[in-house]
Amino acid sequence: MENQEPHLALANKLYLLKHPDVEDIEKVRLRDEVYNAVVSDDMVLLYENLVADGVLKLDQQLLDSMRAKNEEELKKLDEKIADAEENLGESEVREAHLAKSLFYIRISDKEKALEQLKLTESKTVAVGQKMDLVFYTLQMGFFYMDFDLISKSIDKAKNLFEEGGDWERKNRLKVYEGLFCMSTRNFKKAANLFLDSISTFTTYELFTYDTFIFYTVLTSIISLDRVSLKQKVVDAPEILAVIGKIPYLSEFLNSLYDCQYKLFFSAFAGLTTHIKLDRYLHPHFRYYMREVRTVVYSQFLESYKSVTIEAMAKAFGVTVDFIDMELSRFIAAGKLHCKIDKVAGVLETNRPDSKNALYQATIKQGDFLLNRIQKLSRVIDL
Structure with a gap:
């Protein structure tokens, strides 16, 4: 099984470091891990930001040595590009440019990475390889939570798929788009995209399969009607295989479906910490709480x-x-x-009786249509 993309793992640690609910002893461990990650990849800009935020202490000697290493590495990459352009073919030129893009991504220099990815794209012909560049951009977007960049990249990927593209990449994009929808409070669309990807999930660079199931269940509960929930979630073998590993999740889902409301509330209370500590869900915590309660009260009153x-x-x-x-x-x-x-x-x-509502809507639209026809006939008569 592949692991989470190191930058996204780092973004998660940075988020937890600033979270008031995380204990101090845990923060000491997280700070060490963040420091090691930043230093091992020579992330100069991020290091400076973390020093400015008071997360890390300034070590000038370390900063100078990271800068020197980056300059040396860049020199080598530029030499490779020059060599490829003079002596080698197009695909080698592209590879050399890609290596420079990946270098900027590694040291988390967002602006230069985006510039270099654009340049690499201009030297890329194959749709699949262009798609991979979009995935790199999307991962950066999620690292910085830059929703504008993510949204534009998803649109770009969809346009690329119109030219072709394979199923594996299309399925991966669904999970990326689902995560974007969930992070921007479009839970219904997120649930549909996640449910579509359950059997084809391969995006371990974003999160583990357990986390994916956690997101799928949470978004589905507030988006699907009772029948769909039973069919797509409660009885889904892929979900049944994993749901027991995530504390409180199975009780949360099944107690809602089985109308055991006391159990539902205690399971929900257990899940809240998990939701609060999630960097994608945390901003929507209160909204989600309200939506879930609406679902559960409506279900109770329905009877x-x-x-x-x-x-x-x-x-x-x-x-x-x-x-x-x-x-x-x-x-x-x-x-x-x-x-x-x-x-x-x-x-x-x-x-509200749905038949009645339909009847009212039909009458209203009928009136509207008659008015339009009368106006039209006046124009034609002239």
């Missing part, structure tokens, strides 16, 4: 025309006041279709 608040509180293992406060917020936000009768202590559901 009743009316139900006492007390019965609902009991089912969820929380107090009546908590449910009352929660639901009133969700109802006000238009997330739940029910009303609270505070005097009788009852919840009454007023689900």
